[in-house]
Amino acid sequence: MIEISEVKRLKDECGLSFREISNRTGLARKTVSKWYYSKDYPEYSRQKETSPKKDLIIPYLKLWINEDIKHIKKGQRKKIRPASTMWHQLKELGIKVSESTVRTYTRELKPKEAFIPLDYEPGIDMQVDWGEIKIAFSENRFMKVYLFVASLPFSNARFVYPYFKNDWLCFADGHKRAFDFFGGIPKRITYDNLSSAVKKVLSGINREEQDRMLYLKSFYGFETNYCAVAKGNEKGSVESSVGFFKRRFLGSHQEFKDFDCLKEHLANACITQLDTKHYRKKSQTIFDLLTQEQEKLSPLPEQEFESSLILSLKSNKSSMISYDGVSYSIPSDYCQKELSVKVRAFDLIFVNAKNEEIARHKRSHKALATEVYNFRHYLPVLLKKSRAFDKARCIKQSDFPKSFWDYLNGLQKHQKNGNREMVRILMLEKDYRLKDIFFAMDWGIEHKTFSYDSLKLTLKEMSKEMRPVELVRKKYPKITEHDFNLSKYDELLGVS
Secondary structure (H helix, E strand, O other), rough: OOOOOHHHHHHHHOOOOOHHHHHHHHHHHHHHHHHHHOOOOOOOOOOOOOHHHHHHHHHHHHHHHHHHHHHHOOOOOOHHOOHHHHHHHHOOOOOOOOOHHHHHHHHHOOOOOOOOOOOOOOOOEEEEEEOOOOOOOOOOOEEEEEEEEEEEEOEEEOOOOEEEEOOHHHHHHHHHHHHHOOOEEOOOOEEEOOOEEEEEEEOOOOOEHHHHHHHHHEEEEEEEEOOOOOHHHHHHHHHHHHHHHHHOOOOOEEEOOOOHHHHHHHHHHHHHOOOEEEEOOOOEHHHHHHHHHOOEEOOOOOOOOOOOOOEEOOOOOOOOEEOOOOOEEEOOOOOOEEEEEEEEOOEEEEOOOOOOOOOEOOOOOOOOOOOOOOHHHHHHHHHHHHHHHHOHHHHOOOOOHHHHHHHHHHHHHHOOHHHHHHHHHHHHOOOOOHHHHHHHHHHHHHHOOHHHHHHHHHHHHHHHHOOOOHHHHHOOOOOOOOOOOOOOHHHHHHOO
């Protein structure tokens, strides 16, 4: 670029005319003259460019942004339109414009807010929030999973746990698990206006809390702090943590076998992030800072917090009780009877009129399984209706090993009523462990002995010799589907 000093040098030292300087530099003659006589460095005043497309879309963007501001004031943050939604709406109106252009203009039009950097003391504050994500499970099953996320702003230690729902049971359970993970209880917990905690929003930051929230506070001994309406940034540590776990550990390409695998994956993620460096205190890991913070946290109570919901539900003629879209089996003796059900975050406990526990199931979700069985509940009925045994859902959906089905085939070939014999064998579980029964089946298959009496005799001999499966398998070769070597077990039983 030609400098003003060069123009003056060509005029004063070389004696060139303004037109000659113009021809040599490519500048207009008037510009050369203006530069030469100017005492200050000249400034260009760029003419404002007109953009018909911008003039067309700005009124719409202003209208939508003003509507979003009203939603924010009402605490309806989920109704806010992102720039991508505005772009699609413009396309529906027949206005052709790129998404990047819409993003640029919305950034310019949205009101700006200044934020104050905060510095937290150890053990003072914990922040809690819910996140949502769609997770893929095996067999092309998808479901919305709720993530309970907690963070300690001082150390930046983060905890996440998945749940089927974001109700009170899961909310309380998440606190218990977070305190266990962090190794103590902070003096204060910051929330936004969660319905699980807040009954009514009062003026300013005052809140009328739910009765159960008051109980949770008094049990663990912490104070509560609520963000102003539509001010989720006041708990920025946990807000960023929700996105962190989604991006880092729950990519769209991931698929999980079941919900337990998802739990295990996120538990490992919580531990993994402890080894990373703190984003500001680069010389220390999050684990180092958490260790310092634990000294300031209050100790965990000796008694475990109990969060449950008691319901009265009636079973159907299939000995099933439905809850939240999933049916659970109960003992056939309680078919079509009213029972009390204690619902917890991850299990259901069924209680009879005498307040005795008769069944317990892990909670499922209708996207994963609509029916949950325990084959033991149906054995008394199957003993009477043995022809239905190998077709019963409670048997087909049980996670039995291959040896079970091989032994059942052998019973059906060698016994008059093989199905009934198998029911009797399974009922031996009241005296023997199920894994020992399956081990005895392996031995029976190897020696082609298919009967209830022979299998029971094998179990008795195993019990007499006090040789449980674990000890036998430590000493002798492990049984696999393709390699059955039980000669040593013959010696144990005294069989030649």
